[in-house]
Amino acid sequence: MATLKEIASRAGVSVYTVSKVLSDQTESARISAARAEAVRRIAQEMNFRPNGVARAMRQGRTLQVGVLVPNNPGNRFAHPLAYETILGINEGLQQAGYLVALARIDDVRRGLEEQSRMFKERVLDGMIVLDSMPADVEQRLEEIIPKCVWCDSNMWREHGCIRRDEEQAGRLAGEAAVSLGYRQIAMVTYSPEYRSHFSASERLAGVRAMVEPLGRPLEILIEPGVADMPRRRQLAEQLHPELIVICHSIYQAQALRSMGEEVEKIAGRDYGLICCDDMHQLDRLWPGLSRVTFDRYGMGLEAARMMLKMIASEKTACVSRRLGGELLLGTTTRARDGSGTGRNGAAAAPAGE
Amino acid sequence: MATLKEIASRAGVSVYTVSKVLSDQTESARISAARAEAVRRIAQEMNFRPNGVARAMRQGRTLQVGVLVPNNPGNRFAHPLAYETILGINEGLQQAGYLVALARIDDVRRGLEEQSRMFKERVLDGMIVLDSMPADVEQRLEEIIPKCVWCDSNMWREHGCIRRDEEQAGRLAGEAAVSLGYRQIAMVTYSPEYRSHFSASERLAGVRAMVEPLGRPLEILIEPGVADMPRRRQLAEQLHPELIVICHSIYQAQALRSMGEEVEKIAGRDYGLICCDDMHQLDRLWPGLSRVTFDRYGMGLEAARMMLKMIASEKTACVSRRLGGELLLGTTTRARDGSGTGRNGAAAAPAGE
DNA sequence: CTGAAAGCGCTTACAG
DNA sequence: CTGAAAGCGCTTACAG
Secondary structure: OOOHHHHHHHHOOOHHHHHHHHOOOOOOOOOOHHHHHHHHHHHHHOOOOOEHHHHHHHHOOOOEEEEEEEOOOOOOOOOHHHHHHHHHHHHHHHOOOOEEEEEEEOOOOOOHHHHOHHHHOEOOOEEEEEOOOOHHHHHHHHHHOOOEEEEOOOOOOOEOEEEEOHHHHHHHHHHHHHHOOOOEEEEEEOOHHHOOOHHHHHHHHHHHHHHHHHOOOEEEEEOOOOOOHHHHHHHHHHOOOOEEEEEOOHHHHHHHHHHHHHOOOOEOOOEEEEEOOOOOOHHHHOOOOEEEOOOHHHHHHHHHHHHHHHHOOOHHHHEOEEEOOOEEOOOOOOOOOOOOOOOOOOOOOOOOO | OOOHHHHHHHHOOOHHHHHHHHOOOOOOOOOOHHHHHHHHHHHHHOOOOOEHHHHHHHHOOOOEEEEEEEOOOOOOOOOHHHHHHHHHHHHHHHOOOOEEEEEEEOOOOOOHHHHOHHHHOEOOOEEEEEOOOOHHHHHHHHHHOOOEEEEOOOOOOOEOEEEEOHHHHHHHHHHHHHHOOOOEEEEEEOOHHHOOOHHHHHHHHHHHHHHHHHOOOEEEEEOOOOOOHHHHHHHHHHOOOOEEEEEOOHHHHHHHHHHHHHOOOOEOOOEEEEEOOOOOOHHHHOOOOEEEOOOHHHHHHHHHHHHHHHHOOOHHHHEOEEEOOOEEOOOOOOOOOOOOOOOOOOOOOOOOO
């Protein structure tokens, strides 16, 4: 636990000199090369590592940014998609010298302050909020934390927000369903009371916009609960080759695939399946899934950049952004007779940025 | 940005009094209730939140713990299993008032210090290392960080380590494969040069221990690369109803499932599939997968507790732990004729702690 | 019961 | 070229 003071006394110089040398300001402080070298050697010998806390205190900034993820009480569910974003955020911040501190909070059962020291004390330069929080929590956050970036959140305004273009995702999936020539189109999503995240309504709206103007009805299917065997089976029995199911999320796509398998139905052969969302490594785990791609890691990286600009007070650089994806047709969809569309014929251009 | 000093001057008391009141030490400091109340009111009005950095500096502890996860250079892969553990760690530490700071490091291309401020400065009370690091990195970490807990890591010694009993996982899967009566048993794992994580050799050893003493050969299959279509197809073609494939990880189980589907084979009906590993929410996404369960969130929670004890210097309480799982038979395996085992007949007792 | 003051380990304006 | 000293915002031993 060496300190500048100890190094200074060993080297026979002042604390000032040590500080300047170790922070590479020898020229501006015009410290002789010989002295600088001696100081560096001693610091090295003493295995010196600066006390980040003292530095933060002096400089009035912590070089720490929080990442807030939501949690349902007592739920151990680890949302793998959130993790992709977190890693992107981490990459962008870590290389800029920032530490990323994680916090996971319950809905509103308890005050923020009781849940994490992040809210009780001042320890952050800013916070990236992932996913949506109840409106009153969002407001409280802005009072407590100096700079907030809203990532994949319901919060949307001119500055400081970044999200996927979810309506585009819905449109791309809906358009593909139509142009592949399926006679019947359904969508699996959450029941209305669980559609609080903006992606639920936007993806649905995007799908509707492509399907309904053509006079095709869109049937809405709700994912049955894990233990609701009768409804799971019933849903699986409905699947047939002229039906394409558009899944809101990859969770629902995976769940539907499993339900289908239980009655020996395979996506692509026995029904069409396309997903509005994407997950990294799907190219390894389920390469055949037709889907609208999205790079969540990249979104995290962008959120980190936005945070850094916000900390640097470059407000104009923090204009909110909406990120696009593109259609990827795999083996879970097939062109139907008379669709006039080849296997990958419905591929659309990536959305603009 | 109120400070104790400002509150003190407004309240007409000393900084000492404010500090004692706001840290709930009014009795020991014998501060009158009226004064205490006045101070609290003013602090509230000024929206006071203590400066965590100043507090940390004064107390000589940061109340921050790092979590280190490995990364392959340039790889965006978000390891969902690691995230489960991270959330468990976070739960245990957050409620004890600690902040969890994430760091992700490359192999050894660059020094630790260049990769995260966590290593360059002193900002942590301890670190939980997730997964395995190269041996020289592990050694360096112990020099740099005051207290380390090794979670799911190759590092194994009497104190400060926590991991799954991977050999037990292999044994449970192997035992099930045998007792279900499959005539042929294979295992999908990584090629030998990628078996550096201890789970690779331990799961394999566990499977072998149950299969080979019975005179049953264990065929080793290597997961083909994502783009290696011929080998993927070849592997899929080999699948048949008398063969059970034991998958090392859920990634390989998912990949195999997809390969099988491409040739219209369904696990359970057209081949047996059992996995040595588990993932949260598989009950929703793939409830039918036969597997050896494991609660990674719980492992993270335990790692957090171990860290807290280590910080409190309760060394005896930090004895290393090996956590068990149990067999769960779903629909991807079926009892073969003459196995003498019912559908769920091979269920084993949970392993000890 | 309460307060003035030291000190945690840095950085930097100021003075030689 | 270099150093003594102030100060960031807390906590707490010491003195009334």
